[in-house]
Amino acid sequence: MAQPSFLRAEHSIAPDLPLERTGYRGASTRRGNIVFVVNPRGANGQTGKEWKNLLPYLRSRLGNNCNVRESLTSGPLHAIDITREAIRDGADAVIAVGGDGTLHEVLNGFFWAGKPVCAEDRDLTHVTALGLIPLGTGSDFVRTFGWKNDPHEAIERIAKGLKSRIDVGVISKGTGTGEFHYFINDADIHLSAKAGYYASKYKRFGKLCYVFGALRGFYGHSNRDLKIRINGGEWEMFPKVTALCIGNGKFFGGGMKITPNADPHSGNFEVVILQDFKWYDFVIKLHKLYKGTHLSEKNVHSRSVLTIEVEEIVGSDSIYVQSDGEHLGFLPMKFSILPAAIEMLC
Numbered sequence: 001m002a003q004p005s006f007l008r009a010e011h012s013i014a015p016d017l018p019l020e021r022t023g024y025r026g027a028s029t030r031r032g033n034i035v036f037v038v039n040p041r042g043a044n045g046q047t048g049k050e051w052k053n054l055l056p057y058l059r060s061r062l063g064n065n066c067n068v069r070e071s072l073t074s075g076p077l078h079a080i081d082i083t084r085e086a087i088r089d090g091a092d093a094v095i096a097v098g099g100d101g102t103l104h105e106v107l108n109g110f111f112w113a114g115k116p117v118c119a120e121d122r123d124l125t126h127v128t129a130l131g132l133i134p135l136g137t138g139s140d141f142v143r144t145f146g147w148k149n150d151p152h153e154a155i156e157r158i159a160k161g162l163k164s165r166i167d168v169g170v171i172s173k174g175t176g177t178g179e180f181h182y183f184i185n186d187a188d189i190h191l192s193a194k195a196g197y198y199a200s201k202y203k204r205f206g207k208l209c210y211v212f213g214a215l216r217g218f219y220g221h222s223n224r225d226l227k228i229r230i231n232g233g234e235w236e237m238f239p240k241v242t243a244l245c246i247g248n249g250k251f252f253g254g255g256m257k258i259t260p261n262a263d264p265h266s267g268n269f270e271v272v273i274l275q276d277f278k279w280y281d282f283v284i285k286l287h288k289l290y291k292g293t294h295l296s297e298k299n300v301h302s303r304s305v306l307t308i309e310v311e312e313i314v315g316s317d318s319i320y321v322q323s324d325g326e327h328l329g330f331l332p333m334k335f336s337i338l339p340a341a342i343e344m345l346c
């Protein structure tokens with residue numbers, strides 16, 4: 001298994017900062033190029049407003065040493081194209097400004113046809129870093145690092161330029177052929193994914209969207225028998241699955257600590273399977289799900305995995321899958337870890 005790596009920056013994106021804090025050792029005079037990919041519609045339009053107020057401060061904090069470029073998305077998936085173009089143009093960092101959905105799209109822009117995207121005119125050692133200014137509704141990914149939804153704190157992280165290699169998840173339809181899709185925080189299946197699908201329709205209600213999404217998700221829900229194959233081993237039957245969560249980060253659904261042992265530096269996922277949960281189990285056990293103390297419950301199963309394939313025993317093509325809170329389609333799917341695949345500004 002690949003070992004976790006935690007690397008300091010070879011060069012800082014903001015090279016004016018004290019050397020001992022940035023890890024900067026070279027004498028580069030090149031200004032860093034940072035591209036901010038902003039979803040103006042994030043957090044029900046709040047992201048766009050906050051970004052406007054933030055930009056003068058951001059330029060004054062970073063602009064002496066970096067070329068700061070902002071790029072506003074025009075609609076869903078646009079962040080992917082902006083990111084790919086920025087990386088090909090040799091950007092030193094691409095920063096997602098928005099929620100987990102925007103981070104998810106920017107992450108997917110780091111890859112093309114199953115391979116990392118590379119700069120066209122830079123040497124092969126050049127790596128574009130991923131960064132985040134969290135301004136979303138749920139912003140679950142940042143919780144794993146103990147970061148707040150605080151843009152000023154995020155700008156300080158960018159200014160310091162410290163980088164760390166983190167794992168990324170890759171999803172393929174069926175048994176692993178065809179298109180690849182990447183995630184940074186989590187992927188989840190069945191009730192939670194259905195609730196997430198509906199929550200996205202109620203984002204105008206802020207964090208309440210998760211409550212409305214869960215209520216709507218429960219409507220017509222039935223626990224389903226699934227078969228699962230871990231690390232390419234034997235297929236195992238899991239009856240009456242309520243939800244299956246694959247964590248690279250620890251939190252989902254607006255702060256639920258569903259995979260409490262997941263760590264994006266670990267080189268593996270934590271998988272948590274909830275079986276035969278009734279609606280009242282969520283009422284009784286909700287506080288445990290938020291605190292991450294649910295793993296000792298009798299209908300909760302947890303494993304550390306490198307790959308997991310999930311299929312229905314009796315196919316219905318109706319078992320929802322989401323990744324980083326974005327609807328992805330329906331089972332069957334395969335989920336694999338890419339250890340230390342991305343350099344992140346931490």
Ligand SMILES: Nc1ncnc2c1ncn2[C@@H]1O[C@H](COP(=O)(O)OP(=O)(O)OP(=O)(O)O)[C@@H](O)[C@H]1O
Binds near residue numbers: 138
């Ligand atoms: N210009 C745009 N207009 C409308 N939708 C957009 C635009 N740009 C991006 N999107 C979509 O907005 C969705 C949500 O964005 P984002 O994740 O930034 O905010 P959020 O949903 O409020 O936060 P979180 O995901 O943390 O709960 C994404 O699915 C993305 O595809």
